[in-house]
Amino acid sequence: MVEQVAQMVVHGEAWTIKDLFVLPNEYVYWSIQIVMYPYMTGLVAGAFVLSSLYHVFNVEKLKEIARYALVFSFALLPVAMLPLLLHLQQPLRGIHVMMTPHFTSAISAFGIVFMTYACIVGAEIWFVYRKFFVESLLRLEAKTGRSSFESILKMIYRIIALGARDLSPEALEADHKAVKLLAGIGIPVACFLHGYAGFIFGSVKANALWMTPLMPVIFICSAVVSGIALCIVSYAIFMELRKWAARRGKNFLLPDAVAHGEHVVDVDHLRSVQGHEVTMTAKYLLIFMTLAITLELLDIIFRGYTAVKSWDILRDVIYEHDFVKIFIMQYGIGNILPFLILLLPGLTVRRAVFASLLVLFGVFMMRWNVVIGGQAFSLTFDGFMHYHLPIIPHDIETFKEGLPGALMVITTPFVIFYFLNMIVPAFMEDKNAH
């Protein structure tokens, strides 16, 4: 017992280094997974807003990327919850948030907001792809000698078609209207989902860095920025990857071909990401970036100008301890540089993808600087805590709340997206589709 006790490391101790006067119970309790949580939620919300630009505002040029963004948003959705589960000390009790929500807490509404949003995205996908579901179902049912994989696929389509097999023009028109309505409702809900993630931080009165009513708005803007950027990057990469795979017959990289046969992927007409799609999307990216940067700078300027009691320690954190992370990595590399790259005339796809990668990095650093930066100083305003991300795990805790856990969270949506593509092909080109 004594030896066991002698090695006892409390939660947070493994990655926190204290400096000067820090209270005995203070550690960096919210670590990398809580950085990942708003980051992933932001990607979900941003990708959905991008898809809605086409569906609601009829930005015709974004038709193909909009459908992709919608499916990708759905693949990202379950992953928004994953970091929270990995972070909980009692992950098996996570369901309590849904079962016994305590409504004075900002976290308690998570289950409701999240499920509402999931239902909207799921329903929208259903209406967008209903025609495809029914056609696939009919094709599979007509086929004799189905493989077991095709039988499973048939069963899946049968279930998700929900018996709505009507493909008359009136029915399809009704689908179209439903998509528009759902996308319209979806925008405020997506903003709420993410603004609410900002509220979770902004409402912590004990934390001098977090507590600002601007937090939800800043979170929404940076969410849209990161979601759009991720769509540009992943769309361009996936399009090239598909071309490459189709030419070399590497069908395992084409999940829709795996599921529906090679004929669905028309090798000769596989296109690259179109220049106009990227320039158009980049335009929206610039608008939201301007908003996000303005708000973030406003926050810092306001704090410096009003200079209340906490400003002394915040100034130390912002201008000294985290200077490189905030001003070089977040604002410099993550905001100003891509801003200039996107503004220079003659935007090429490659340049836009590079800029979007930088934007993604910038938004990640913003989440980092908020979550970790908010815990970089003691409640006494008289000491600091430095966070060291566990890279090589030596127990389950350093795995979950270390680099491996974060990488797991980042890769999961792509795995989900791969399998989702078998059922809901995001790259399907259909002139009649919504």
Add this chain to the structure above:
Amino acid sequence: MKRRDFLKNTAVFVSGASLSLSTLEFLDPRELLASQPSLRWGFLVNTYKCVGCGFCVKACKIENDIPLEANVTRTWVERYVMTKSGETIRDCPQGALNGYTSKLLDENASGMRAVPDEEVAQAFFVPKLCNHCSTPACVQVCPVGATYQTADGAVLVDRKWCIGCGYCIMGCPYGVRFFHPVERVADKCTFCYHRISKGGNTACAQACPFGARQIGNLRDPNDPVAKAVLKERVGVLRSEYGTKPNVYYIGLNEEVR
């Protein structure tokens, strides 16, 4: 009856019935008592009496099963050294579990610091513990209601219901909360609720050789703690957060946060 009509009528009946039933309020005797409680736990710390021996910290950890070697604690003692040049240096190694036996100040990563005796203007100790606030931030932010306030004012944690999200730890302006290293749920000072509700004393107050710590009933005018709060010049910590703390300090300095 058509199915549609049946569903419609059922909906009307259920909503009508629940509305009229909701006017009947069931009175729980405990609820009545809680609305006019004659008991509100409060705590008094006399900083003039504290010598920084750390007995309270040790007693608390043993009484409440917080592993002695774990670097978290439900109560702790801070040391303040103010120099003649106006600087304030604070430290609190291991929550003062083993008491202050050295004049060196522990500044964590910045190492140990020595302050020559002749430069010290004043030095004192401040014990800290949960303030069992009247409007506790931790209770407000708990997403599952695992942290709650009893009718007599103690703020407690339900170990069987806490999901371990850490929001209460983030929400507490006093840093009294932590994750229990064995139970893996949020943990904090309970005012030794298991003892005081049976008429006993808190472990820390009992262990204090100088009577620097005292628990009492703030609603009882004859209670020594309530009397001191009324008649002495006492202060509370960080009132600016609006949490209305119930741990009162005699001899509180501006530098103590």
